[in-house]
Amino acid sequence: MEILAVFNAKGGVAKTTSTVNLGTCFAAMGARVLIVDLDYQGNATTSLGTSELPSVGSYDLITGSVGVAEVCRPTFIPDLSMIGATRSLAAVDVELALKESQHDVLRRLLAPSAGDFDVVLLDCPPAMGVMTLNALASCSAVLIPSPPEPYAHDGLLRTWSLITRIRGELNTSMTVLGILPTLVTAERTEAQEDVLTLMRAEFGSRIPRQGIPRDDALFSRAAAHSVPACVMAPEAEASCAYVRIACQLLDASPGK
């Protein structure tokens, strides 16, 4: 079972959108997929057929009051299950900080389900808090969505140094699957071109040749209907880009 954390400290870079669409693509390719929403905002939870948050979810799992079976729910997509977010996640950092040496408690809680899932995707909040620490210490691989924008580039560098530190101290087997350029506009501005060039110089082959194109109409419609974009319009350029990236990730992932 591969546990893939989707994280970038910067807000609004398409972490949730990438988690939901890649999860859908992996399931369509025959993998048994679980998405765990670790962000109290619950955007991943409301992107897969329901607009309500569940009564029990990832917070209850992490604080130890229930097991995976009690919080895991099927979605309308075959082979794609979800452990949703609940409002109590806003307090999870304090709960986790009080537990002694439980940095990778998420990995231990998910381990009994290794026979049920091939891929687990963790949607992280835009914060370097204790929940994110746990996700990065628990995962086997990490994907960093990042638009070619100056603020996001600052966030990418900070995120990179945090991941490097966690890999050195807490999770030596973690691999960085890559940096995914998102929200890439068709006619890129000069500053966006500069950031993209800088990203390729800094991270080389870790950046796929093509990122995910911006498509406001598709993604705002998909979010409004709680349906992943690649289900709503499978032939759209952005959907095809997610399919292509999903194929590349499945090929690259250590736990294939």
Added chain:
Amino acid sequence: MEILAVFNAKGGVAKTTSTVNLGTCFAAMGARVLIVDLDYQGNATTSLGTSELPSVGSYDLITGSVGVAEVCRPTFIPDLSMIGATRSLAAVDVELALKESQHDVLRRLLAPSAGDFDVVLLDCPPAMGVMTLNALASCSAVLIPSPPEPYAHDGLLRTWSLITRIRGELNTSMTVLGILPTLVTAERTEAQEDVLTLMRAEFGSRIPRQGIPRDDALFSRAAAHSVPACVMAPEAEASCAYVRIACQLLDASPGK
């Protein structure tokens, strides 16, 4: 002295961009302005002429080791000063949580400077953490940037209920100056139009008739050069929109 918190729990909605551009407009209109960067990402700090974070900043002020005078720095914009973010802000939530009944410590720390500034702008991180709680308990007014997008609309409703709760329990004199539609594309998609209609139905006159138009070229260039967009291109439509909003806010603010 008016303390204006700029907050929305959702990430990437132009909190920092609005803080920096409104601060610049207020200063140009003759107000003495202070921006306090409360987000460890430090995007506001690197938007006003420097790309480096200072050695001491808002974290040191909040934890009580220095006063405003030691952390307040002028920017290249006349009458606009900045208390920058430092990396240690990532740990500020735990520090603040351990201080008994200090929910509005920020207000008390800024109070001695009431004679030096007319407007203080607080750029908040995309989180409902203890730092945000302090900013909302300390401010005299709050502005909520929010793009007409389904996820951001969810964030807006959650942000609204948090603000209502804090106003009831900790900060009865706080006013909500408004909800600022940001990243408003010229040709709005149907889902964006629906969200905008919903926002107007829910919040009525709290939403200005015109929001801030999206202008990727201008804002990515401005961020790359550490210059506010309304300085880089004062005649651009988005810059004029920030000027118009700044005028409306100055007229509406209780502490004029």
